[in-house]
Amino acid sequence: xxxxxxxxxxxxxxxxxxxxxxxxxxxxxxxxxxxxxxxxxxxxxxxxxxxxxxxxxxxxxxxxxxxxxxxxxxxxxxxxxxxxxxxxxxxxxxxxxxxxxxxxxxxxxxxxxxxxxxxxxxxxxxxxxxxxxxxxxxxxxxxxxxxxxxxxxxxxxxxxxxxxxxxxxxxxxxxxxxxxxxxxxxxxxxxxxxxxxxxxxxxxxxxxxxxxxxxxxxxxxxxxxxxx
Amino acid sequence: xxxxxxxxxxxxxxxxxxxxxxxxxxxxxxxxxxxxxxxxxxxxxxxxxxxxxxxxxxxxxxxxxxxxxxxxxxxxxxxxxxxxxxxxxxxxxxxxxxxxxxxxxxxxxxxxxxxxxxxxxxxxxxxxxxxxxxxxxxxxxxxxxxxxxxxxxxxxxxxxxxxxxxxxxxxxxxxxxxxxxxxxxxxxxxxxxxxxxxxxxxxxxxxxxxxxxxxxxxxxxxxxxxxxxxxxxxxxxxxx
Numbered sequence: 001x002x003x004x005x006x007x008x009x010x011x012x013x014x015x016x017x018x019x020x021x022x023x024x025x026x027x028x029x030x031x032x033x034x035x036x037x038x039x040x041x042x043x044x045x046x047x048x049x050x051x052x053x054x055x056x057x058x059x060x061x062x063x064x065x066x067x068x069x070x071x072x073x074x075x076x077x078x079x080x081x082x083x084x085x086x087x088x089x090x091x092x093x094x095x096x097x098x099x100x101x102x103x104x105x106x107x108x109x110x111x112x113x114x115x116x117x118x119x120x121x122x123x124x125x126x127x128x129x130x131x132x133x134x135x136x137x138x139x140x141x142x143x144x145x146x147x148x149x150x151x152x153x154x155x156x157x158x159x160x161x162x163x164x165x166x167x168x169x170x171x172x173x174x175x176x177x178x179x180x181x182x183x184x185x186x187x188x189x190x191x192x193x194x195x196x197x198x199x200x201x202x203x204x205x206x207x208x209x210x211x212x213x214x215x216x217x218x219x220x221x222x223x224x225x226x227x228x
Numbered sequence: 229x230x231x232x233x234x235x236x237x238x239x240x241x242x243x244x245x246x247x248x249x250x251x252x253x254x255x256x257x258x259x260x261x262x263x264x265x266x267x268x269x270x271x272x273x274x275x276x277x278x279x280x281x282x283x284x285x286x287x288x289x290x291x292x293x294x295x296x297x298x299x300x301x302x303x304x305x306x307x308x309x310x311x312x313x314x315x316x317x318x319x320x321x322x323x324x325x326x327x328x329x330x331x332x333x334x335x336x337x338x339x340x341x342x343x344x345x346x347x348x349x350x351x352x353x354x355x356x357x358x359x360x361x362x363x364x365x366x367x368x369x370x371x372x373x374x375x376x377x378x379x380x381x382x383x384x385x386x387x388x389x390x391x392x393x394x395x396x397x398x399x400x401x402x403x404x405x406x407x408x409x410x411x412x413x414x415x416x417x418x419x420x421x422x423x424x425x426x427x428x429x430x431x432x433x434x435x436x437x438x439x440x441x442x443x444x445x446x447x448x449x450x451x452x453x454x455x456x457x458x459x460x461x462x463x464x465x466x467x468x
Contacts, residue, residue, distance in 0.1 A: 154389075158382045163372050171368055172386060175361040176393055179400035186404060206403065210396065217392055221385040224306055228381035 006098045013089075013102025018109060020079060027075055028110065035068035035118050043125060050127050057126035058189035062144065062181055064122075065115050066174070069148055072110050073156035074169055076103055081160060090226065100153065100222045108149045115141050131191045136200065140191065143207045144184030147214060151176050154218040157225055180214070183207040246441055253434040260431040264424025277341055282424050284334040286432035291331045291356060292394075294324030294436060295363075299391035302384040311451075312444075314380035317387055318370055319443035323436055325363040331356055351402035358397045362390040 021028060042060040046053050080086040089099060119141065123130060131137055151173060159169035187203035264282040271278035301317035304310075335353060336346045347353065366387050373379040 155386075158369065158386065162369065162382075168365075168369060168372060171361075172365040175358050175365060175397075176389065178358050179393070179396045182400045182404050206400065210400075213392075213396065217389055221306065221388060224381050225385045228375075228378040 006095055006101075009092075009094050009098040010101035010105065013099060014105035014109075017076065017103065017106035021106075021110065027072070028113070031068045031072050031110075032114050032117055034071065035064045035114055036121055038064040038067055039118065039121055039125060053126045054128055055189075055193075057122050057128045058185050058192055060126065061115075061118055061122045061188060062185050064118050065111065065145075065148065066177065066181065068114060068118075069111050069152055070170055070173065072107060072114075073149075073152035073173075074160050074165055076107055076153065077156055077160040096223045096226050097219055099226060100157075100219060103153050103157075104149060107153050108145060111145050111149050111152075112142070115145055128192050133191060136204075137188070137191045140184060140187045140200070140204055140207070143204060143211055144180065144188075146211045147180035147184070147207065148177065150211065150214045150218055151180070154222065154225070157222070179210050180207065183210060246438070246445065249434075250438050250442070253431070253438045256434060257428075257431040260424070260427035264421075264428055268421050268424050274342060277338065278421070280334055280338045281421065282428045284331060284338060285425055286428045287327050287334060288331045288352075288356070289429055290327040290432050290436045291324065291359065293433070294320055294327055294440075295359065295391045295394055297440065298324055298366075298387045302387040302391070305380060305384040306388070309380075311376075311380070314384065315444050315447040315451075316440065317384060318447060319440045321363055321366045321370075321383075321387060322443055323439045325360065325367060326439070327436070328356055328360040328363060332360060349401075349405065351398055351405050354401045354405075355394065355398040358401075359394050362393065366390055 039060055042056065042064070043053060046056050046060075077086065080089065090096065119137075122128065152169075155169055155172045155176070159165045159172060162168055183203045183206045187200045187207060190200035190203065261282060265279050268279070270276050297320035298317055301313045301320055305313035305317060332353075335356075339348070340346050366383060369386055370379055370383050373382060
């Protein structure tokens, strides 16, 4: 199948997932509310000291996105599994990789939208200055969301079809995400802190490398995962 | 039924050879440990505490080697779909987890009197801990999936990605640490200790190979028992 047809398939799957989400909205609102709750909890954990809260803002943003994202990733296959539709999806001609690509795009839109709200909320709640280089911050959020979604979507394909999926997905996903989250947190922290601009650039490049490695690796092994 | 018999027969001949190798490994391990402890002088700063190095350092090396075996068997399974590769990958994962746990525990026992803390966020320590967690995830997924093919396919994918991630985790943690503070490293090793380390590196390599093969044998026996159980259940129905 041609590249063009694959792209059309991937887009169709992403469109289907996003349409189902847009019509119900239940999931996005719930996950977003959870992410904001986690931010507030971090505020309590780190104490009323404004300085400590400000320093921890970058970490809180990414952990809130991580915990809330896990729910979204598992749900992303759940609708199809409930309806027995995954088998049908697999029966259509073309490469299985376009299923991953489609799911990836839908989840990315989901996580990206959530992250945008979470960052604005964190800037308000954690007394963070909006950085002068905010386009760079958007770039970091983009790269971090790509890494988070890539591994999340891939491991959800396994975890959502096993017993104890609520435990299995975080157990598989969190240790694998250490490099991506570390780079994303450090780059965000450097940008929000306003100092050490050079750090942010170096971490951003590292984050880009991690994204590429994990994108390639997951696309290579996805076929054997979805078929089993 | 024939399948079950051939599996157990194959493992029976293998077990004889393995027990010979097992005794050799045990003797060599004892020899290496005793030699290393006897020939090395007490360390100037650490005294006899340094002797833990002969277990800790080889264990740490095997913690790096065993995931490579997991990666190799996992990749081979994804290409060949041979059950043997799946079992060997599973055995490698288990052994890697044991060595990672051993490395962490021994490192803590050594670190407490030397550094004054049980734990520091050193890149090697941190990436070993993350590796331990990745392996725990790998073994959990094996335990949680009942379908044989599904378990083999998924755990191969999880194992391969996990093994690929080990150097990436190390790199990222290292960079994270060096930006905040200079990495602390134990003193470089004096020649007087090198022989002991070399001997024990081989002793631990043999232990690792022996463990992986032993666990693989155990998996084969478990499979054979499963097959025999299924065959007996089916035979009970079809018998006149």
